[in-house]
Amino acid sequence: MSQLDHKSQAWSALFSEPVSELVQRYTASVGFDQRLWRADIQGSLAHAAMLAAQGIISAQDLADIRRGLAQVAQEIESGSFEWKLELEDVHLNVEARLTQLVGDAGKRLHTGRSRNDQVATDVRLWLRGEIDLIAGLLSQLQQALLGLAERNADVILPGFTHLQVAQPVSFGHHMLAYVEMFARDAERMADVRKRVNRLPLGAAALAGTSYPLDREAVAAELGMEGVCQNSLDAVSDRDFAIEFTAAATLAMVHVSRLSEELVLWTSQNFGFIRIADRFTTGSSIMPQKKNPDVPELARGKTGRVAGHLVALVTLMKGQPLAYNKDNQEDKEPLFDTVDTLRDTLRIFADMMDGITVDAQAMEQAARRGFATATDLADYLVRKGLPFRDAHETVAHAVRAAQQQGCDLSELPLATLQGFHPSIGQDVFQVLSLRGSLDARKVLGGTAPEQVRAQVARHRRRLA
Ligand code: ARG
Numbered sequence: 146m147s148q149l150d151h152k153s154q155a156w157s158a159l160f161s162e163p164v165s166e167l168v169q170r171y172t173a174s175v176g177f178d179q180r181l182w183r184a185d186i187q188g189s190l191a192h193a194a195m196l197a198a199q200g201i202i203s204a205q206d207l208a209d210i211r212r213g214l215a216q217v218a219q220e221i222e223s224g225s226f227e228w229k230l231e232l233e234d235v236h237l238n239v240e241a242r243l244t245q246l247v248g249d250a251g252k253r254l255h256t257g258r259s260r261n262d263q264v265a266t267d268v269r270l271w272l273r274g275e276i277d278l279i280a281g282l283l284s285q286l287q288q289a290l291l292g293l294a295e296r297n298a299d300v301i302l303p304g305f306t307h308l309q310v311a312q313p314v315s316f317g318h319h320m321l322a323y324v325e326m327f328a329r330d331a332e333r334m335a336d337v338r339k340r341v342n343r344l345p346l347g348a349a350a351l352a353g354t355s356y357p358l359d360r361e362a363v364a365a366e367l368g369m370e371g372v373c374q375n376s377l378d379a380v381s382d383r384d385f386a387i388e389f390t391a392a393a394t395l396a397m398v399h400v401s402r403l404s405e406e407l408v409l410w411t412s413q414n415f416g417f418i419r420i421a422d423r424f425t426t427g428s429s430i431m432p433q434k435k436n437p438d439v440p441e442l443a444r445g446k447t448g449r450v451a452g453h454l455v456a457l458v459t460l461m462k463g464q465p466l467a468y469n470k471d472n473q474e475d476k477e478p479l480f481d482t483v484d485t486l487r488d489t490l491r492i493f494a495d496m497m498d499g500i501t502v503d504a505q506a507m508e509q510a511a512r513r514g515f516a517t518a519t520d521l522a523d524y525l526v527r528k529g530l531p532f533r534d535a536h537e538t539v540a541h542a543v544r545a546a547q548q549q550g551c552d553l554s555e556l557p558l559a560t561l562q563g564f565h566p567s568i569g570q571d572v573f574q575v576l577s578l579r580g581s582l583d584a585r586k587v588l589g590g591t592a593p594e595q596v597r598a599q600v601a602r603h604r605r606r607l608a
Pocket residue numbers: 174178234260261264468470472473474
């Protein structure tokens with residue numbers, strides 16, 4: 146019977162009784178960490194190849210390990226692998242089956258290694274792959290937003306501050322604000338990846354090992370950018386997972402802000418956009434309803450990811466060096482963060498692509514809010530008024546327009562001249578929404594020509 150067949154004998158002859166069933170369930174992680182199996186096998190193959198190259202195990206052992214792990218991988222993939230709770234985690238499950246298949250070579254695989262450096266390696270390898278998928282999804286989402294921005298560069302949206310109509314902006318410009326956010330999220334992911342992609346193997350349990358391991362060779366074999374340089378740190382810190390979750394939280398926060406706008410804009414009170422039906426749901430009682438469930442859920446799920454960040458930081462904060470079992474609790478928050486972010490980004494890339502815009506409703510809303518009042522003030526400044534005086538003059542004009550229930554541009558020239566004699570016929574170009582938009586040609590401004598230039602810049606960056 147293999148040493149690992151029974152939990153009571155999993156560790157050594159030192160133990161006089163098996164753990165209780167409840168303790169077994171409480172301490173096991175195989176229910177969730179089995180998703181690390183590919184990384185576990187990948188790490189083991191690199192470790193075994195290095196052990197053989199260093200003459201620590203024989204070429205025959207390496208061949209047996211390779212054959213055995215290939216079979217284990219095939220069994221897991223096909224669903225025939227029997228995961229055993231009493232073998233606690235993915236690492237012991239894989240190793241036990243390997244040993245069943247190839248005998249002593251399987252028992253030699255763990256030479257110079259501990260589950261402490263093994264699990265840290267597995268999580269890093271797995272997370273690296275997920276970061277790459279997330280980077281691809283972030284770029285798809287940006288592409289979708291760029292398409293929307295380009296199609297609607299000339300569409301006028303009321304820009305808000307304090308959710309009060311402030312100044313007209315291009316709808317495309319508004320979408321480009323989110324492209325900037327998701328571009329920074331992608332940068333953060335790329336930066337986190339560098340620190341995720343370092344090798345703990347060789348740290349063994351905590352102090353390193355007396356075997357002549359070639360850690361650099363294992364790192365190179367696994368495509369890692371370097372080796373963790375302190376064994377205690379290598380097995381114990383999960384800051385890479387925390388950083389990733391922080392970056393994921395920010396990406397979700399950006400999705401959540403966008404969601405909030407989509408929810409507002411699809412409501413009858415705004416009526417600015419329509420989301421394709423496949424992203425909305427009906428009500429079981431109110432036949433007229435079409436609810437923006439996807440953005441609402443994304444907004445809600447942002448709370449859950451932010452919660453995972455708090456969980457991970459809290460998990461880490463009181464731990465003495467080096468490895469502690471607390472760290473087993475890093476997995477579920479991390480896995481759920483990855484799943485939530487991936488699904489959300491994928492669905493949003495698709496959803497943003499299918500958004501249709503009601504340009505008329507947006508323009509009407511911009512008109513209702515005296516969105517060109519600042520343009521009138523700027524006009525008066527060009528005529529020689531100090532800005533503060535111009536500001537005050539325009540306030541009077543807005544008040545008059547409010548009382549007459551019209552827009553500034555609808556006041557007769559004579560009325561406008563009553564506020565300041567320098568006002569001339571040319572003011573009406575300034576008071577038009579289009580004129581206001583076109584005037585903001587400054588780098589990063591909302592003029593449609595700027596919007597198109599920015600779309601082109603982003604496309605080059607993403608190409
Ligand atoms: N399942 C454990 C984890 O996720 C693996 C490492 C366990 N190491 C140990 N010495 N108990 O952290």
